[in-house]
Amino acid sequence: MNKNYEDTCLNSDGSFKLAFKDLKYCIKSKVPFINKETKTILKSISGEFRGNELTAIIGLSGSGKSSLLDCLSGFRQNNISGTITYNDNIISTRSIKEVSSYFMQEQMLHIYLTVKELMNFAVNVKCRQKLNKEEKKLKIEGILQKLNISDQRDTFIQDLSGGERKRFQIAIELVDDPKILFLDEPTTNLDIVASTQCIQFLKDITKEGRTIIFTIHQPCASMLHLFDHIYALNNGNCIYQGSSENLLTFFEEIGLPCPSTYNPTDFLMEIANNDYGDHSHLLIEKIQNGSNLNYRKENEQNFTADIFKRPSDFKEFSASYFHQVYYLMYRLFLTSIRNKSLILMRLIVHIFFGFATGTVYQFVGNNASMIRDNYNFLLIVITAVLYTSYHSHYVTFPLEFPIVKREHFNGWYSSNAYYSSLMIFDAPIVLVCVTICITISYLMTDQPLEINRYLILLGFCLITSYVAQALAIVLTSLLNVQFSLLFGTYFLMPFFVFSTFAVFSRDTHPILQNIFELNFYNMAVKGAVNSVLGFNRTKLPCDEIYCHFTDPKKFLKYYECEADMMYIFYLLLTYFVICQTAAFFLIGYRLKYKHT
Numbered sequence: 001m002n003k004n005y006e007d008t009c010l011n012s013d014g015s016f017k018l019a020f021k022d023l024k025y026c027i028k029s030k031v032p033f034i035n036k037e038t039k040t041i042l043k044s045i046s047g048e049f050r051g052n053e054l055t056a057i058i059g060l061s062g063s064g065k066s067s068l069l070d071c072l073s074g075f076r077q078n079n080i081s082g083t084i085t086y087n088d089n090i091i092s093t094r095s096i097k098e099v100s101s102y103f104m105q106e107q108m109l110h111i112y113l114t115v116k117e118l119m120n121f122a123v124n125v126k127c128r129q130k131l132n133k134e135e136k137k138l139k140i141e142g143i144l145q146k147l148n149i150s151d152q153r154d155t156f157i158q159d160l161s162g163g164e165r166k167r168f169q170i171a172i173e174l175v176d177d178p179k180i181l182f183l184d185e186p187t188t189n190l191d192i193v194a195s196t197q198c199i200q201f202l203k204d205i206t207k208e209g210r211t212i213i214f215t216i217h218q219p220c221a222s223m224l225h226l227f228d229h230i231y232a233l234n235n236g237n238c239i240y241q242g243s244s245e246n247l248l249t250f251f252e253e254i255g256l257p258c259p260s261t262y263n264p265t266d267f268l269m270e271i272a273n274n275d276y277g278d279h280s281h282l283l284i285e286k287i288q289n290g291s292n293l294n295y296r297k298e299n300e301q302n303f304t305a306d307i308f309k310r311p312s313d314f315k316e317f318s319a320s321y322f323h324q325v326y327y328l329m330y331r332l333f334l335t336s337i338r339n340k341s342l343i344l345m346r347l348i349v350h351i352f353f354g355f356a357t358g359t360v361y362q363f364v365g366n367n368a369s370m371i372r373d374n375y376n377f378l379l380i381v382i383t384a385v386l387y388t389s390y391h392s393h394y395v396t397f398p399l400e401f402p403i404v405k406r407e408h409f410n411g412w413y414s415s416n417a418y419y420s421s422l423m424i425f426d427a428p429i430v431l432v433c434v435t436i437c438i439t440i441s442y443l444m445t446d447q448p449l450e451i452n453r454y455l456i457l458l459g460f461c462l463i464t465s466y467v468a469q470a471l472a473i474v475l476t477s478l479l480n481v482q483f484s485l486l487f488g489t490y491f492l493m494p495f496f497v498f499s500t501f502a503v504f505s506r507d508t509h510p511i512l513q514n515i516f517e518l519n520f521y522n523m524a525v526k527g528a529v530n531s532v533l534g535f536n537r538t539k540l541p542c543d544e545i546y547c548h549f550t551d552p553k554k555f556l557k558y559y560e561c562e563a564d565m566m567y568i569f570y571l572l573l574t575y576f577v578i579c580q581t582a583a584f585f586l587i588g589y590r591l592k593y594k595h596t
């Protein structure tokens, strides 16, 4: 029998309590040497959230709401102290991560996909149940209908309205039925009606046995009745936790009664903002920084639910590595055909470059009087393929990072699968672009029509491109967008400085000469020059009275291009393997430990 959305929803089999005690979260300054201060964001707060409840974390901007969600969801793991318990037993945030999804504040999406395509991708990589095609379709339809966006199933994500986009973002986190859903500001940028609808929807899904914990700046009065529990923060301290109904009693007990016409949460925020004098300490003391549970809704419950029960065949990622790579590549394919500009630009740049160099260096390939121009041509070809490959990666990966970070954190796919899909998808693009460019310029510059020489040159250009591609990923995995854009070009400078293009190594200090020998760029240029002038090339015709370098061997010697081709090949191969391996591990490191 087919399972539909309702069938796949969770049963509220008892409740649970997720509590935290003395939770402290500090941040060390990111400005080294100048600012050594440590900032305490969450100041030993306690609290208790219950299963199947809609909990709103409220507070003024900068009060620590997102930080609390980050700590509870396991998104942040360092510089945190205190305990988190589940039904009074200590648990790790890693366990919470396995049963939860995190909707982040600035959630980016692949805007060139339709709602259905991204839902399909999410179901294929994320869903733990084994569903057939029909069941997947039903599941997607069910979720879209529930969120009232089924009419938009074929709309591109970039064309969704703000409210639809928010609902869609919630929809994709629901496909694997997370038992706990953390949402950071799901109502930002929505008007009151859309915000209330969104909260109403969240309330509805708690009834299916889900636990929703979300942050909101200042809820409007009409949505307060929907909250089962409110947790209020101010400047890293808890100033209230309990039901919205009990807020009024709370105010009376601290001697600050709320005017009857006021929204109680607005009043709470005004007190927190010291609009009536400095009373924050009163609130913190009364609520014991979150330990006082007296203002909770009175509901006697048995905390018996075990949401952490793992199936015996539990895996960190529900899809296999090959399936993850396959679906990621399919998504890359869809985004590339929709947004052709990047691939088209790469192709156009290579074709243009092929014709441009072919025109400028026309006929330099078989003329002794222009042998130095031929050297320059090969140098420029290697430099160009290195740059185009390098740039196309150090711009795209940092821009995509927030999406990949969120999806990886929510257990959609591993960093290995992501990296593999990126490389496998890009390899043929590099191959086609470089081949077109080299073929055009090779023919136009009158190089020897020998297939071996052509293939060796192409080989050196390709391996240079792949090394450059990995270098770009190494750089962008280490640095954030701004720094990688800033240092991207400078990062390659040392490779140019230690090359015979800048200075003959024989004119430098003997120690520096070793660096020339280990420089992949220098070696790639040597390899390219040898591919057309080496391998016992016969003397070149001279169309002037005197040509100094009619013998290519003499030229290679003078320009320090004599080289052991196997050494060059293995050196480039070593660079390729080291850079790709480093990029592979650094992407994993960045996805795990870095947030920007």
Ligand SMILES: Nc1ncnc2c1ncn2[C@@H]1O[C@H](COP(=O)(O)OP(=O)(O)OP(=O)(O)O)[C@@H](O)[C@H]1O
Binding pocket: 027, 039, 041, 059, 060, 061, 062, 063, 064, 065, 066, 067, 068, 217
């Ligand atoms: N990486 C960081 N470095 C320095 N300070 C930080 C960092 N992350 C957060 N903070 C500070 O911690 C405090 C709490 O931030 P947080 O994002 O949790 O607040 P918030 O209540 O969610 O705010 P908003 O509602 O505006 O998103 C803020 O003062 C913020 O400047």
